[in-house]
Amino acid sequence: MKTSYVSNLAIQTAMRMTIQQNQMDLLKATQEQTTGRHYDVGLTLGATASRSLNLQREIDRLNSMKSTNSVVTQRLSGSQGALETMAKAAEKVRDTLVTYKGNDAASQLKIQKTEILGALQTFTAAANTSFNGEFLFSGINTDAKPLADYTATSAAKTAFDAAFTAFKTANSITSDDQITVTQMQDFIKNTVEPMFTGTGWDANWSDASSQNMTSRISASEVIESSTNANTNGFRMFAMASVITAELMDKNVTPEVRAAIGVEALQYVEQGIAGLNAERSQLGISESRVKKANTSIDAQLKLVNTHVADLEGIDPIETSTRINTLKVQLETSYTLTSRLQQMSLLNFL
Incomplete structure (x- = not known):
């Protein structure tokens, strides 16, 4: 029977990337909730962004x-x-x-x-x-x-x-x-x-x-x-x-x-x-x-109404998304903390 090293580094790295992505998504969602419009209007609207600019x-x-x-x-x-x-x-x-x-x-x-x-x-x-x-x-x-x-x-x-x-x-x-x-x-x-x-x-x-x-x-x-x-x-x-x-x-x-x-x-x-x-x-x-x-x-x-229709967000959906991201972040923090505690030194 042969044993090999098992490292938790890859898992920790993946978790950190997940946390960073969730933090970025939370920042965007929070800004959208504050301004009432999409974080990146051009990215969201695509070809219709020119209409918004006009x-x-x-x-x-x-x-x-x-x-x-x-x-x-x-x-x-x-x-x-x-x-x-x-x-x-x-x-x-x-x-x-x-x-x-x-x-x-x-x-x-x-x-x-x-x-x-x-x-x-x-x-x-x-x-x-x-x-x-x-x-x-x-x-x-x-x-x-x-x-x-x-x-x-x-x-x-x-x-x-x-x-x-x-x-x-x-x-x-x-x-x-x-x-x-x-x-x-x-x-x-x-x-x-x-x-x-x-x-x-x-x-x-x-x-x-x-x-x-x-x-x-x-x-x-x-x-x-x-x-x-x-x-x-x-x-x-x-x-x-x-x-x-x-x-x-x-x-x-x-x-x-x-x-x-x-x-x-x-x-x-x-x-x-x-x-x-x-x-x-x-x-x-x-x-x-x-x-x-x-x-x-x-x-x-009238024009502001048109702009709101184009660039505006659904506040209920955004609020739900923010709460979900907060839960995911809390879960990620907990898992990361536990992974960092996984060391053979703790069992010697």
């Missing part, structure tokens, strides 16, 4: 568009807030003109001028509102401050003073009280108004572009997502403020002062109407963005 790209595109729309919404909201402030400043000018109508006392005229210039400063500050480092009312010139401040040394102030001096010289007027109602109305209509409606506005007041920002909010829809300081509402408000602040306290007759007030009131009403029109237009854009986001959400829900 759907994932569509999800990325929709999410990117929704993120862009969020920025557009914030810009529109900021513009609406600034326009509301400007509209209130314009209403302040209108109320001041009505309140001080017929007052010729120097003290009252001084108070009126202070309130008008204060409203103009508030208006200018709101017009120069910025968002994310971009000016809201500069059109496509987002890095340019849209509206210049009206100060004693500003270009607009200098231009107005020069125009008023030239007007008096042309009409041989040596004292402001010599100005007639007709002459003042002519000065406002034919000299001052073109300074705000023509090239003088760009030269002395605005660095904004008349071309507004546009934004794509869906695959087939592009909207104007801003307005600019060159619109009629901005121009008319500035003009009403300037002729009130610069002319009402001049040494003119009560009749001329009343005529100035009438003209200023008409211009500020045009300014308020223009600002409200811009607010309405931006409101329409906000509504369109909201509807576009609703549509995008519906598309995302």
Whole structure:
């Protein structure tokens, strides 16, 4: 009878390989249970993996568009807030003109001028509102401050003073009280108004572009997502403020002062109407963005459902598989421990 060595090394090696495979399978199954999709989508889906990739790209595109729309919404909201402030400043000018109508006392005229210039400063500050480092009312010139401040040394102030001096010289007027109602109305209509409606506005007041920002909010829809300081509402408000602040306290007759007030009131009403029109237009854009986001959400829900159908796993089956693998691992550990204890030394 012949005896030979019997080694348990081969059995132990096979058991270790089994443990390693079970550990890898358990890792994959656990990840699938956490993510809700196959561990290796390409391996599982095979030829249909391209369809899954196309759907994932569509999800990325929709999410990117929704993120862009969020920025557009914030810009529109900021513009609406600034326009509301400007509209209130314009209403302040209108109320001041009505309140001080017929007052010729120097003290009252001084108070009126202070309130008008204060409203103009508030208006200018709101017009120069910025968002994310971009000016809201500069059109496509987002890095340019849209509206210049009206100060004693500003270009607009200098231009107005020069125009008023030239007007008096042309009409041989040596004292402001010599100005007639007709002459003042002519000065406002034919000299001052073109300074705000023509090239003088760009030269002395605005660095904004008349071309507004546009934004794509869906695959087939592009909207104007801003307005600019060159619109009629901005121009008319500035003009009403300037002729009130610069002319009402001049040494003119009560009749001329009343005529100035009438003209200023008409211009500020045009300014308020223009600002409200811009607010309405931006409101329409906000509504369109909201509807576009609703549509995008519906598309995302649909595409995500398709992706889940392709890449999704059966959670019950995966849970059962994980429990089975855990049992197999525990069994493997037990057997490995016993095999390692099989040694002749334990029997000597």
